[in-house]
Amino acid sequence: MSAEEWQVVWFTAWVAALSTIVILPFGLGVAWLLARRDWPGKSVVETLITLPLVMPPVATGLVLLEFFGNHGVGGFIQKHLGFRIIFTWRAVLLALCVMSFPLLVRSVRMAFEGVDPRLEQIARTLGAGNLRVFFTISVPLAMRGIVGGMLLAFARALGEFGATIMVAGNMPGRTQTVSLAIFQSVQDFQDTEAFRLLGVSVALAFIAVWTSEWVMRRKKF
Amino acid sequence: MTLLLKNISLPLAPFALEVDVEIRGRVTAIFGPSGAGKTSLLDLVAGLRRANSAFIQMDEQVLTDTAHGVLVPSRLRGVGYVPQDLALFPHLSVRQNLLYGHKPGNGGQVSFTFERVVEVLEIQPLVQRRVTELSGGEQQRVAIARALLSSPKLLLLDEPLASLDLPLRARIIPYLARIRDEFRVPMLYVTHDRYETLALADEMVVLVGGRVAQAGPMQELFSRPANLAVAGALAVETVLKGSIENMTNGLVMVAVGPVMLSAVEQNLPPNTREVYICIRAENVVLHKGSDNANSARNHLTGVVRSLVQDGLLVRAELDCGFSLTALLTKKSAEEMKLMPGDSVTAQIKAQHVHLIGR
Numbered sequence: 206m207s208a209e210e211w212q213v214v215w216f217t218a219w220v221a222a223l224s225t226i227v228i229l230p231f232g233l234g235v236a237w238l239l240a241r242r243d244w245p246g247k248s249v250v251e252t253l254i255t256l257p258l259v260m261p262p263v264a265t266g267l268v269l270l271e272f273f274g275n276h277g278v279g280g281f282i283q284k285h286l287g288f289r290i291i292f293t294w295r296a297v298l299l300a301l302c303v304m305s306f307p308l309l310v311r312s313v314r315m316a317f318e319g320v321d322p323r324l325e326q327i328a329r330t331l332g333a334g335n336l337r338v339f340f341t342i343s344v345p346l347a348m349r350g351i352v353g354g355m356l357l358a359f360a361r362a363l364g365e366f367g368a369t370i371m372v373a374g375n376m377p378g379r380t381q382t383v384s385l386a387i388f389q390s391v392q393d394f395q396d397t398e399a400f401r402l403l404g405v406s407v408a409l410a411f412i413a414v415w416t417s418e419w420v421m422r423r424k425k426f
Numbered sequence: 427m428t429l430l431l432k433n434i435s436l437p438l439a440p441f442a443l444e445v446d447v448e449i450r451g452r453v454t455a456i457f458g459p460s461g462a463g464k465t466s467l468l469d470l471v472a473g474l475r476r477a478n479s480a481f482i483q484m485d486e487q488v489l490t491d492t493a494h495g496v497l498v499p500s501r502l503r504g505v506g507y508v509p510q511d512l513a514l515f516p517h518l519s520v521r522q523n524l525l526y527g528h529k530p531g532n533g534g535q536v537s538f539t540f541e542r543v544v545e546v547l548e549i550q551p552l553v554q555r556r557v558t559e560l561s562g563g564e565q566q567r568v569a570i571a572r573a574l575l576s577s578p579k580l581l582l583l584d585e586p587l588a589s590l591d592l593p594l595r596a597r598i599i600p601y602l603a604r605i606r607d608e609f610r611v612p613m614l615y616v617t618h619d620r621y622e623t624l625a626l627a628d629e630m631v632v633l634v635g636g637r638v639a640q641a642g643p644m645q646e647l648f649s650r651p652a653n654l655a656v657a658g659a660l661a662v663e664t665v666l667k668g669s670i671e672n673m674t675n676g677l678v679m680v681a682v683g684p685v686m687l688s689a690v691e692q693n694l695p696p697n698t699r700e701v702y703i704c705i706r707a708e709n710v711v712l713h714k715g716s717d718n719a720n721s722a723r724n725h726l727t728g729v730v731r732s733l734v735q736d737g738l739l740v741r742a743e744l745d746c747g748f749s750l751t752a753l754l755t756k757k758s759a760e761e762m763k764l765m766p767g768d769s770v771t772a773q774i775k776a777q778h779v780h781l782i783g784r
Contacts, residue, residue, distance in 0.1 A: 326474045327513040329500040331527025331576045341526075345517045 206401055209377065210386070214405050217382040220294065221362035224301035225309075225355050232309040232354065237343065239310070240317035257368075258307040266371025269299060273372065296373035297380050304365050305358035312357055316350020317343060349421055356417040363409055383409075427580065427612040432481040434470065438463055443477075443636040449614070451629030453606055455644065456616045458633035458659050464616040465510065467633070468582045471614065472507045473500040484580060506578030506611070510585045512569040514557040520568055521553045527576035538577045538609065546604050547571045563594045567601060574609060581605070581613045587622060592737055599625050618659075632656050648706065650780055657704045657782065663741075663751035664705040667784070670698060677723075677776065685747045688723035689779035698783040707741065707753035709778035713771040714762050722773035726750070730768045733759065740764075744772055 206214075238244070239251060257265045273279040273290045283289050290296050320343055328338045344351065366384040373380040375389060383402050390399035427450070434445040443463040456464050469475040471482060473489065476497070482490040484505075489498045515523050530539055544550050547567045552560060560568065566586060573581060586602070587595040603626060605611065617623055623630060623644065631641040632655075639659065640652040651657040657665055668680040668687070676691040680703060687703065694701070717725055728746030735741075740759040742752045750772055754764075764770075 321511075321513070323509055323511060323513045324515060326472075326500070327507060327509060328515070328526065330472050330474070330503070330505055330507040331572070332501045332529065333527070334501055342515060346515075 206405075210398070210401065210405075212378060213381055213383055213386045213402070214409075216294070217363060217384075218409060220297050220382070221301060221359055221365075224298055224305060224362045225359045227298070228302050228306050228309055228358065229355065232306060232313055232358075233344070233351070236310045236313035237317055237339065240314045241322070254310055255307050257304050262304060262365070262367025263371055265303060266300060266368035269296075269303060269368060269372045273299065291372055292374045292376070292380065294373075294380060297369055297382065300368040300372050301362035301365050304368050305361040308361050309354040309358040312354030313347065313351050316347035316354070319350065320346045352417050352420050356413055359413055360410060363406070363413070428483075428485055429471070429580065429612075429614070430481070430483040431467075431471070432483075433479050434467075434477055434481075435479045436463075436466060436470065436475070436477040438466060438636060441636040443467065445633075445636075445638055447631055447638050447641050449629065449631065449641075451612070451627065452610075453613045453615055453627045453629075455623040455627035455630040456614060456633060457618065457623055457630050458639075459618060462633040462659075463636040464633055465584055468507065468584055468614060468616060471580070472505050472582060473498060473503050474507075504577075504579040505582060506573030506576050506580070507582045508569045508573050508584065508586055510588060512565055514565055514569055514572070516558055518557070519553075520549070520555050520557055520560070523557055523568060524549075524553070524572050524575055526572065529575075529577045538574055540575065543571050543574050543609075546608060547574075547601055562590055563598060566590065566598055570601070570605070574605065574611065578611060581611045582616075583613055584616045585618070586615075587617075587619070595619075595622070596737075602626055632659050634659055651704060651782065653782060654702055654784070657702070662704045662780075663707040663753075664703075664710075664749070666703040666705075666748055667700070668703045669700050670694075670781075678781065680779070680781065682748050685726065687774075687779050688776040689781050690777045694781060694783050698781075700784050702782040702784050704780040704782065705750065705774060705778065707751040709774060710750060710752035711773040712742065712744075712752050712754060712758075712762070712764070713773060714764065714768060717771045720773065721775065723776035724772075724774040724779065726772045726774070728770060728772055730764060730766050730770060732766055733764060744770065746772060 235254065239247065270291060271277055279290050290299060325338050325342050328342045364384055369382060370385060375381055375385045383406055387399050387402045390402065429449040431445050431447050434443060436443040443466050445467060456467060458464055466475065470477055470480055477492065479492045480490045488496055489503055490496060515526065524540065528540065544553065547570060549567050549571055552564055552568065557565065557568065570586065587598055590598065599622065606613065606626065615627060627644050629642065630644045630647055632639045632647060634655045640647055640656045647656065648660060651660055651662060666682050668682040671679040671681050673691060678689045678691055680687045680689055680701060682703065711722065726746040728744040728750065730742055731745050732743045733740055735756065738756055739753050740756050742754065742764065744750045744752060752772060
């Protein structure tokens with residue numbers, strides 16, 4: 206593989222992993238609130254979070270482009286913080302985060318719902334506050350669902366195409382991910398290159414699934 | 427310890443929990459049929475559930491007062507809770523479970539040290555294990571120890587022995603008695619088993635359909651159930667309909683069909699005629715062969731219809747013109763060579779014949 210191809214692979218794996226890490230704390234928090242609390246506007250938030258899962262990715266990308274573009278929040282950020290979001294690697298990260306967030310939340314929420322609330326209640330009677338209960342009871346007992354959700358989110362991020370191309374463009378060396386590179390190669394009749402990248406995608410997916418299986422097996426109780 | 431439960435109102439599925447009671451016992455049994463709201467009551471005391479209205483005060487501390495918006499969080503209540511399903515943390519070892527809420531000492535004179543609690547409950551050999559590797563009785567003891575180690579001012583036990591078989595129950599009861607005597611933690615003990623109640627409790631609250639049917643010292647409730655619901659909940663074996671024939675010098679003569687029973691006057695409302703007669707099986711003494719003279723007022727001849735073993739005891743169903751249940755030890759039944767079909771005399775002291783107006 207060429208240096209350019211390696212760069213694409215590294216960039217994709219790195220941004221996808223970073224997006225999973227970035228959404229993890231929010232995902233845990235939101236999933237817990239959805240699983241364990243009733244609050245006004247809960248159904249609206251639920252729907253908003255799920256939207257990117259059912260909307261065409263390109264449409265989601267367009268929303269992000271408008272929102273983070275120069276006339277939206279993006280302009281404000283550029284003026285006051287001095288960096289641009291759209292058509293940079295940050296836009297790739299943003300697209301991956303938004304697209305994979307619903308998968309993480311769904312999986313983690315189900316895992317939290319599977320934790321017997323009695324265990325959390327009894328932990329409270331033993332003197333534990335909310336945070337301690339969350340980190341010592343809820344999270345460890347939901348660990349399988351959390352790891353599963355992270356894997357799903359990471360896999361979704363690895364293969365993201367529509368939203369990324371809208372908000373970050375397809376710039377080799379800057380915003381091009383494996384999916385975009387495969388598309389580009391096929392467009393340019395570079396089939397061998399496309400197949401090499403295809404092989405890399407398979408390998409990345411394999412490593413992700415295998416790692417999570419390994420983590421699960423160690424976390425038996 | 428005084429636990430005040432006032433104006434409690436919590437809607438449950440078929441009825442509402444409505445309780446107003448003051449608890450002073452060392453071990454108070456909350457007794458009642460399943461679905462009577464016993465667990466919900468414990469949840470309210472532990473602060474795990476919100477009631478429509480409630481005032482809960484433990485000694486000087488107000489824990490819940492809905493009228494003034496007071497709701498002390500569970501973690502600050504100083505209440506140890508052993509729920510029916512035990513709720514041991516499956517991802518932690520026995521030691522980690524035990525230490526989860528460990529606070530040595532609650533300011534009182536008793537200190538709940540890890541070593542002492544583990545010793546009293548005999549769980550030293552289990553400490554390194556995973557909770558999933560424990561037997562039912564072991565899990566039970568670990569759950570109780572975990573609650574004790576948080577140095578509670580009050581221990582809530584929700585049918586702690588319900589999931590265990592009979593021989594195992596008999597083995598756990600002494601541990602609970604030791605906790606009561608050594609650590610002197612007041613306990614609220616939910617159960618629908620009267621043998622556990624008899625072995626451990628000194629006071630009891632009978633809950634039927636979400637309401638307190640009767641509360642008071644245990645002996646009093648068992649021998650003087652206030653009404654039929656309490657008698658039923660306490661499983662007083664023989665409950666008969668009868669009518670009072672006459673009262674003289676404090677002795678009441680009651681007719682059950684053709685049979686006359688003597689009872690001691692029990693402050694019945696004036697002009698009561700129709701009554702329920704409650705006789706506890708352990709107060710019926712059986713005698714085989716010719717009757718003997720003794721202090722019991724009631725001597726009833728009857729036939730043994732069936733003998734059923736109930737733990738270490740034998741339950742004899744008799745036909746004395748009405749059906750009467752007697753409880754005797756297995757050994758007595760063997761020595762008497764008691765068999766179904768035998769003719770026997772059942773002797774009951776007049777003060778053990780309890781009357782409830784109807």
